[in-house]
Amino acid sequence: MASKGEKNRQRIIQAANELFYHKGFNQTAFSEVAEASGIPKGNFYYYFKSKDELLDAVIAMRLEGIRDMLHEWRAEYAEPRERLKRYARILLNETRDVVRYGCPMGSLNVELGKTQLALQSRASEMFTLFHDWLVEQFVALGYRQDAAPLALHLLAMSQGAALIGNVYQDQPFISSEVERIIDWIDSL
């Protein structure tokens, strides 16, 4: 039952999610989230105890989205190799945003990793969802003790592509890196 309060809560989370991505967590003020969501900033403390807790709710929403996506990928692709390639193409989904704002997971973790380790640890759960799903696919391909390192390596390649693509605002570069990654998957 989506109560009125729950609806407002969701609107705040949605607005914060986009602003945290575009501007960064620490550089986003409540006043901006208030303007974007249409809810006065004074009300935020009825829904969240603090800004940190708002971020926690944003991450929780992202985690749900990732879980759903991975679930769909499982349904859509039966072969582990095809699943790995689907992951590799993730950067092509929103290349414009990646080039402009970086990877939503990567940039948030980088920011929080400086001085907000508790929140960073929470944000790293997004990576872990992908990681565990990738491990599953590598295991299905016959890799055992190498599955986890391979998954981390795949995460790293995607993040490297996103970061350099962002630094140089270079969309074609991201596409070519995705090609490279897919070739690598085929070579396994």
Place this chain on the structure above:
Amino acid sequence: MASKGEKNRQRIIQAANELFYHKGFNQTAFSEVAEASGIPKGNFYYYFKSKDELLDAVIAMRLEGIRDMLHEWRAEYAEPRERLKRYARILLNETRDVVRYGCPMGSLNVELGKTQLALQSRASEMFTLFHDWLVEQFVALGYRQDAAPLALHLLAMSQGAALIGNVYQDQPFISSEVERIIDWIDSL
């Protein structure tokens, strides 16, 4: 001639350099730089017109450091392939810091890329110094139109390794990624 004023200027830059790396640019307050450098924050505006200009000076110092390092690498290694491998090992220099604070270049660019594009563009010059030096080596290896893409790819692999190593505070992972990169260079 290092005048007294110039010495103070350098001390501010040194302190800011470390704090910008450890805490991020926007999360570092003048009061902290003041405490670390022993120079009252009120004095900063005698040496720099703004915080942005202080960052500019920090980046200028880092650029000089990179130039010097690349120069030394040229002297130390004659073969282009050995030079590429030396670059690949750069993450091993300060792995503890990379794991704790991320890559000094990458994390700064990610932060500035959100809402401070002019400063990000300046910060990207650090990457460009490495990029151009790497292109030089790939050309010497016989690559022509592929030299630039290969250089970008190498930058991306390093950044991906640094980012994931930072996210999971995983030092061994960075070492294993460096191994992978070196194998890739050998395969060229």
Place this chain on the structure above:
DNA sequence: GTCTATACGGAGATAGAC
């Protein structure tokens, strides 16, 4: 050139009316 004191704005967070 170097210092202290302070202006000014905006941040997160709170109080209390309705």
Place this chain on the structure above:
DNA sequence: GTCTATCTCCGTATAGAC
């Protein structure tokens, strides 16, 4: 539950004494 008004702190930046 929802709103407005406001508190307190701390950021960058400035003024002006020495």
